[in-house]
Amino acid sequence: MAIIAFSRQVAALGDEIxxxxxxELDYKFVSxxxxxxxxxxxxxxAEKLKKYDEIKPSFLASLAKDRDEYLDYLQTAxxxxxxxxxxILIGRGSxxxxxxxxxxxxxxxxxxxxxxxxxLMEEFNWDEKKARQRxxxxxxxxxGFHKSFFNLMSEDPAHxxxxxxSAMIDMNTAVAIISELVKRVVTPAKETEGKAVIENLxxxxxxxxxxxxxxxxxxxxxxxxxxxxKLTLHGVSDSAAVAEQAVSAASSIHPDKKVTSCISIxxxxxxxx
Numbered sequence: 666m667a668i669i670a671f672s673r674q675v676a677a678l679g680d681e682i683x684x685x686x687x688x689e690l691d692y693k694f695v696s697x698x699x700x701x702x703x704x705x706x707x708x709x710x711a712e713k714l715k716k717y718d719e720i721k722p723s724f725l726a727s728l729a730k731d732r733d734e735y736l737d738y739l740q741t742a743x744x745x746x747x748x749x750x751x752x753i754l755i756g757r758g759s760x761x762x763x764x765x766x767x768x769x770x771x772x773x774x775x776x777x778x779x780x781x782x783x784x785l786m787e788e789f790n791w792d793e794k795k796a797r798q799r800x801x802x803x804x805x806x807x808x809g810f811h812k813s814f815f816n817l818m819s820e821d822p823a824h825x826x827x828x829x830x831s832a833m834i835d836m837n838t839a840v841a842i843i844s845e846l847v848k849r850v851v852t853p854a855k856e857t858e859g860k861a862v863i864e865n866l867x868x869x870x871x872x873x874x875x876x877x878x879x880x881x882x883x884x885x886x887x888x889x890x891x892x893x894x895k896l897t898l899h900g901v902s903d904s905a906a907v908a909e910q911a912v913s914a915a916s917s918i919h920p921d922k923k924v925t926s927c928i929s930i931x932x933x934x935x936x937x938x
Contacts, residue, residue, distance in 0.1 A: 666750040666768065667692075667851040668859070669843070670760040672819055673774040675803035676781035676788075678831040678839075682774060683755045686840045690847070693752040700757055703742040708878060709735055719756055721809020733886065736814055737874055744867040750860065760824060761815040766866075768851045768859030772843060773819075773828040780832035826850065865891050872896075872918060880914050883907055884928060889915075896922040901929045 669686065673679025687694035701718065705711045716722060717735040743762045746752055747769070754763075760771040776784075778800065785796035811819040822828050827846055829839050869889040876882050884907060887900040896919055898911050908928040915924045 666856045666860075667847050668747045668750060668763060668766065668769040669753045669847065670763050670769055670771050671753065671755040671774060672760050672771070672825070673755065674776060674781065674807075675800060676784040677774040677776040678784075678836060679755055679774045682829075682831065682836050682839050682843075683753050685836055686843055687753045689840050689844055690751075690753075693746075693749065695746045695752055695754045697756060700739070700742050700746070700754075703745065704735070704738045707738045707741055707874075709738045717810075719810050720806040722813050730885075732813075734877075737870065737877065739814075741867070741870050741874060744863060744870055748860075748863050748867055750856075758811055758815050758819075761811065761817060763863075764824065766859045766862050767855040770827075770843075770847050770850055771825045773822065773825040774839075775828060775830055777830070777832040869896075872915060875918060876911055876914055880910070882911050882914070884911055887911075887928075891922065894922055896924045898924065898926045898928055901931055903930065903932055905930050 669683075669692070671679055671683045684694055686692070701714060704714065713731055713735070717732060722732060739757060740762050743754060743757065743759050746754060747759075747763055747766065750768075760769075760773075763769040764771070778797075781800055782793060782796045785791055785799055786793060789796075791799070807819055811817055817824065827843070829842065831839060834842070869891050872889045873887050876884065877887055882902075883904075884898075884900040884902045887898070890897045890899065896915060898908075898915060900911075902908055902911075908926045908930065911928060912924050912926050916922070
C-alpha cells in the first residue's frame with residue numbers, strides 16, 4: 666500500500682503517466698477535478714478557487730483570509746485522499762503536504778522546452794509563440810504557488826524520490842521505473858507507520874477546521890501538532906482570551922489529549938479580510 670504524489674511541469678505528460686501508472690498498479694487516480702470538488706464541498710467558495718488553485722496568488726490575495734482557508738481545505742482534501750492508501754495524487758502541492766509520510770513516494774516529471782512546446786502546439790493547434798507563453802505562465806504560477814503556500818521551490822530535486830525527463834524516457838518505461846521504485850521503497854513497516862502518520866495529520870487538520878470554521882475563533886495561521894497524548898496549538902491572535910477558548914474547545918473535542926497553547930498574542934494584530 667502506497668501513496669504516489671506527482672509534481673510536474675506543464676506538457677511533461679504528468680496526467681498521462683500518472684493515469685497509466687494508476688491503471689498498471691490498480692491504484693485510485695485522484696484527479697484535479699476530484700480535489701477541486703472536495704475543496705468546494707468542504708466549504709470553500711467555488712468562485713474563489715481561481716485565485717489560488719495552483720497559481721501564484723496576487724499580493725492582496727496572498728494576504729487575505731481566503732488564502733489560509735483555501736490551504737486548510739486543500740490539505741484536508743489531500744490527506745483524506747491519502748488516507749485511503751493505494752492512490753495517486755497529481756499537483757496541488759500533494760508532495761509537500763505528504764512529505765513526512767513514510768509510504769508516500771514523490772515523483773517529479775519534467776521535459777525539455779522544445780518537447781513541451783511541440784506537445785502544446787499539437788494538442789491545441791497553437792503557434793510556437795502561444796505555446797511558449799503558456800509554458801512561461803504555467804512555470805511562474807506553479808513556482809509561485811508552492812512558494813506561497815509551502816515555502817519551498819518545487820523545482821528542488823531534494824523533495825522527490827525520483828525525477829523523470831519525459832522527453833528522454835517514454836511513458837511505458839517511466840511507468841515501469843516508478844512501479845519498481847514503489848515496490849522497493851515502500852516496505853510493510855513504512856505502510857504501517859505511514860497510515861498512523863496520515864491519521865494523525867488528518868485529525869490535526871480537522872481540528873484546525875473545526876476551531877476556525879465551526880467555532881469561528883479568530884486565530885491566524887492556526888496549526889495543530891499531535892504527538893501521542895499531547896496536542897499543541899500554534900498560531901497568532903490579538904487576545905489571550907481567544908487562545909484560552911481555543912484550548913477549551915480543543916480539549917472538549919479531544920478529551921484524551923493534554924492540550925497546550927503556543928498561540929502568540931500580538932496586540933493590535935490585524936489580517937486582511
